[in-house]
Amino acid sequence: MGELKLMKGNEAIAEAAIRAGADAYFGYPITPQSEVMEYLAAQQPHKRTGMVLLQAESEIAAINMVYGAASTGKKTMTSSSSPGISLKMEGISYLAGAELPALIVNVVRGGPGLGTIQPSQSDYFQATKGGGHGDYRLLVLAPASVQEMSDFVKLGFELAFKYRNPVMILSDGIIGQMMEKVELFDPIPRKTEINEPWALTGKSSDRKKRVVTSLDLDPYGNEKHNHELQRKYKEMEENEVRFEEIDCSDAEYLMVAYGSSARICQKAIKLARLKGIKVGLLRPITLFPFPTKQLYSYTNRIKGILSVELNTGQMIEDIRLAVNGKLPVEHFGRCGGVVHSPEEVLAAFEKIIMK
Amino acid sequence: MDLKEIIKPENLVYKRTECLTDKTLSYCPGCGHGTVHRLVMETVDELGIQSDVIGVASVGCSVLAYDFMDIDMTQSPHGRATAVATGIKRCWPDKFVFTYQGDGDLAAIGTGETIHACNRGENITIIFINNGIYGMTGGQMAPTTLLGMKSSTTPYGREVELMGNPIKITELVAQLAGTYFVSRQSVHTPGNVRKAKKAIKTAFENQKLKKGLSLVEIVSNCNSGWKMTPVESNKWMEENMFPFYPLGDIKVEGQLVQK
Known part of the structure; x- marks a missing residue:
């Protein structure tokens, strides 16, 4: 049995990130999810596992730091709450378009606009139907307990890399703020080697250069890319329904x-x-x-x-x-x-x- | 003399640098982008860092920069290049990471990312092309468009009362504690190309020191956007752009250059 702890959902996300061998977290404070970054900061993940933790100047910068870090093939994540997730949507669309794995946590609060800081599930459409521009899907996991907040971080990273697609944990202010018993999974060491054939590692003489982009100015190329994305979503529909x-x-x-x-x-x-x-x-x-x-x-x-x-x-x-x-x-x-x-x-x- | 006779090693006086690809540049004839691409790739070749460099293309005329550079690259959302570069550099602290951005990207939509990456002192290099206009979208007013300068959205010239002032973002970021080297150059004459090359090389070498961010602004023409011939545009640039955007080093080894 793994280590048992009484934790807030937001803290469980943060602890699970370190244990899942995440390489980097980029965030920006927003209620009701600020404990994620606070817990990480208190843990000094750069000392515990070498994980990067950086408080960005905005949610927009944070998701683009995720985009950069994810393009290196490393396990990268961010978290926020509804208004902040709206700001991240441009970057999420780029992640999906460039087929980059990343984990995004939304601890949902009421909207629209600044709404309220209390829990809500009003971001369902945004999470499941796209949210940003273009024909794309996120793989969306919905935890109903603090235990699942922890477990889905690990699962989320696995699925993100399996499909080269951003994964969203769609939580809310209740699950994020409430305390429950959680059995923490055993730590997974961070990757020591990047073997992803698409990752930006620096062009060595034995391989061709790699380009991570969502742009294809050739309409037929772009259509082909879209069909390839749809094939991937179909595969998710066949294999990942939970x-x-x-x-x-x-x-x-x-x-x-x-x-x-x-x-x-x-x-x-x-x-x-x-x-x-x-x-x-x-x-x-x-x-x-x-x-x-x-x-x-x-x-x-x-x-x-x-x-x-x-x-x-x-x-x-x-x-x-x-x-x-x-x-x-x-x-x-x-x-x-x-x-x-x-x-x-x-x-x-x-x-x-x-x- | 036929082509076979011309293409002989002993006749070679100038050639493509290794890290530039064979792909035909998509830039307008007369534009400075191609020269700057070459200088950046010459730097990569001279430093022997092809396997250790990662570039970030932005949105603008240079969005396809990755087609012309034989290195690992990504392409950033509009304005976010320095945030993307931050993510890469934090994950690969020993690799050389650079962004290649225009003035619309860096000084308008990406101002927040630019200032904060500079202020944090990310150990990256920013190559900043300032041509005072949005080139790719067809010549609209940029944050750097000079007062009185005509563009497709300032058809009667930029007026401060209506459109506000042009921004000197390079001088602005030089004031920040996180910048280590800040320089403004141009590539419109052979002499200026040599100076620009030196600045770009310094900006890349600085990454090894881990003492902060290096930014090189290249004041460039945009003959298409300015509706001039290349020669006219370079003359116009000298007469109008340089007085407002004076060339030279602005900050060296973390110290502002006294003028």
Whole structure:
């Protein structure tokens, strides 16, 4: 068993980064995720593992430092919260276009604009549909516990390098700020050699020069590049869908929720069972790729789905696409930093779905 | 005399430096970019650092600089080259990292990144081409466009009341504690090319010292954007650009040059 610790979600991200053998972190303070960089700074990662830690002058600079560091083939990450992630979107689009691996953590707060510093899930569209310009996807992991905040850093780096694509951990102010027991994985040493055939290591005489760019002025070349990216996303859809099902085997209804909202729904479905209502919870762990096939498999088994999100209804669109009109799918969620209670969710479920 | 007779080793007086590629330059005839590319690659060849250098192209006319340089390179979002270079240098502290940026990239959209990379004293080299105009997008006003100078977005000349002042970003970053060497040069005459080469070489050699950032500004013509012949544009540059952007070293070994 790994080392057990009581930690904040944000601290778990930071500790996991060092343990995952990250080479560099570039960030900029923003509530509610500032503990990530604070924890790293206190740990002096340059002494612990040689990891680079740099507080940039802006989120824009931070994501571009990530772009530079990632182009050297090293494990690179940043973290921020919603308004800061919006600023990073240009750089994220470039990372996707140049096919660079990187880990980006969004500890979501309410929007739009400066919004609020309280937790929210209102960046679902931004995370899963692109966010920046161009036809691209991030692989999006949605942790629902401090444990997963830690585990998904390691997993996120693995997937980022497997697909040469930026990976986003889509968390929120609840998971980032709450404290839970976490079993830390054993440290992985930082890479001593860069073997990636695309990485900028300096052109030695035995190989051709390498260029990391997202630019192709030849329209046919650019189209080909786009098709290659789409092939990669297809591969993710085939191999990387992750979800959790709780009390689903005999369910007549489903709640679908991710992250902190899934934690609330875990309690809501228990309350429902006490009243004799057979509701299961399907928790998408990857938001892209989305568990589309799994949701479709419920279409002839259940009577309806409630999408429970800390927003005004974003993931519901993916659920509706998944069931393709064969089931009623409705949304419930508080927003703007207001968090729904399990009782509220159940009451909404009875009113909206059971009617 | 046919071509075979001409191309003989004993007739060779000038050749492409090793680290420049064979690819035809995409720059307008008369533009200074090609000369600066050569000087940067000559420096890489003379220092023997091809396997230890990583370049960062920016957005502007030189966006495809990586096509012409036979070294590992990346291409940065508009204005972010020094942040990208920071990420590379922090991961490869012993490699030579440089950015190649125009005035729109470095002194307008990338001002924040430029100032903070300079102020942190990142051990990188910035090659900064200042032609007072946005060349690639068709000759719009740049942060460096002179007062009275015409561009496609200042068709009646730049007026301070309407468009504000041109910025001397090089003098500005020279004031920052993190810059070690700051110089302004040009490449429009053989004499100036030699001086520019010396400054560029110094700017690369300085990376070994780890004492801060080196920036070389090249004041360049943009005959297409300025709507002049190459010869006219160089004359115009001497008469108008140099009085506002005077050539010479501005900071050497971390000390401002007294004038």
